[in-house]
Amino acid sequence: MMDTEFYAHSTDSQDKSDWQPLAEHLEGVARLSEEFAAIFGGEDWGRFAGLLHDSGKATADFIKRLEGSNVKVDHSTFGARLAQENAGKLGLLLAYIVAGHHGGLPDGGAQEGELHYRLKHNKVPPDVALIPETDTRQELALPFLLDRDFGGFSLSFFTRMIYSCLVDADFLDTEAFTTPDKNAERPVVDPESMIKLKGILDAHLAALAEKAEPTKVNRLRQEILVECRAKACLPPQIFSLTVPTGGGKTLSSLAFALDHAVANKLRRVIYAIPFTSIIEQNARVFQEILGRDQVLEHHCNYKEIEESEEAAYNRKRGLAAENWDSPLVVTTNVQFFESLFSNKPSRCRKLHNIAGSVIVLDEAQAIPTEYLEPCVAALRELVAHYNCSVVLCTATQPALDVAKLRTKLHKIHEIISNPQRFYDDLSRTEVHFVGKLADGELAAKIDAVPQVLCIVPTKPQARALFVQLKKRDGAYHLSTNMYPEHRRRVLEEIRVRLKARQCCRVVSTSLVEAGVDLDFPVVYRAMTGLDSIAQAAGRCNREGKMNDYGKLGQVYVYEPEKVPRMPWLRRCMGRAEETLRALPDADPLGLVAMRRYFELLYDVQELDKKKIVEKLNRLTKDLYFPFREVAEEFHFIEDDTIGVIVPIETAAQALVKELRYTEYPRAIQRKLQQYTVALRGREFTALEKARALDMVRGEFPVLHNLRAYNEQVGLCCDEGEVWEVENLIIMDNVLSPFSEQKCLT
16 A cells, blocks of 8 residues: 555654554544444545545655654645545535644635635645555445535535544544543443433432422422423434423433433433523532433533542543533533534534434523524434434423524424423412512612512612612622622522521522522512513422412512613513513413514514524535634624633632643633633723733733622622722622732732
């Protein structure tokens, strides 16, 4: 096959005796990539991509580069040319994959840097042919038929999935050569893992049923669980699980997912969740039941513990997070969907492990409407061509089958046979629309109730209302101006007071509306969309204990004195009011009203604001796909915030000290997420002007003047306000563990 020995990777050895032969690397990557792609019928594509990806390294120039020369070698473009010339009519798809296996999937096009330009102009002939003649020409065929309306989207999606197989295989084979110890530590997902996890959950649910109190709510939760398990034997498809708040859908959805995976020989369960508060809560529940090693919690706020007994677990978790090689993954909607539209190797390498999975979208209504069509299109692809099931799990089902949605779901199988019955039987609240309330009136009403939660639209409103209540016993404030670890501590204190029936008056932004287990007898909610009102109502009489005394929780929806200038909020308010006018006798939080609300919302909202589906669905003979452009535009959160580290606690102070000197600042920054507050540009500028910040290493903002952080309301710097140094000294004491430390030096 060759007379000259070429190499993929080098070591410090001068005689090349322990360098990795190129043929060995190509074959190793081809084998892994073929294995990964086989789950969705793309094994030939996977193998061919692996054989071609580094074939451009078979040059004398690349050997010189490994020996230390600065000579440039465009090895990926040569492999892309081989793909275009030898893989048949669809060879261009493979050319995208090979050309982008280091730098990311390129855009198609004739401009410099784009794929078609590179194929035409960047010709780098190899010294020898590395690939056997039988493999160099192969008419690759798709493993599925193209849909007439979305054929281009399907081709681009398939390209990204094969790309995932290649880049993960390339990472793993390279890692096995360069850092074999790390490779040996990687968690291995046992093919029988779903069966094992199902057995563990069965035992837990049986024990739970035995000790459960014989309440009406627990009986209904058990009925929901039974229905979920009965439907799990159905074949992979798109399901909905419509269960009212407090109906036990966390464990019921897990039971369905594991039973369904076992029944259909699926490989893993993936929970995609919109809020980190729910992720942390659900992951903790799953880990307590199934074991920590079985559950990957993948989001930016994950808190690593560095004690010696935790070190091995954290290393394995970090490795699994790279490619989701774990039986149960709990992640964010941002991580899940943005990865599906990414073009970068690090973000895409996990995608092939989504194939053959049960995907549970918790709080499915929370997908941003401006990205709804591409997200739904991706879900359709995963179910149609990648052996996945999707479960839309929420108390407020979005209308994903409406005609306005161009990528609508044609068939959604509801798991619960009669959802309305459970909504009626689990009714625990009365909802009252009380009109406009001035701030003073609202404060007086809250002050008159010993245990009450009030949810307002903005952080300034939350703080302004709290100021009127802060001298009252048991008054609390919650907002994202408090760093995550601080919020968790306050929430725990609130739960203790509620359980002890002590006074507890909480003013919060919407962060408490999902995934936060609080149970108040009275809730006030500023007017918003019906789905958010339903979430707020889920914090009221949550366990139904008031029903035992013939009472219901009371939810009061009011119009604020000043409605924030937030277009999305005003649209939701308008559609909610329109729904209530159209259905005056319907339960405002019931299934009929909620369906009507989402139909109205989708009718006036752009459902693909960035034209993502349109751009990926253009099917021309030259197969121009804008992979890079789409990846740059597809962002759930148009993040104009800047994270400020608040080093009040001992752990945070130690991490900041480490951040100053470490070789790996990004790893420390991730750990500091627990002590970080995200600020808008104006807020950040105000702190800068007040000389309250220290820029560690010139790029990591650390709060230097700790007097700017209030133990009750968090970081004190409202958007649009200009604070002078003296204005920052606004509190008598900081958090109790550091009451004497006013300023970090």
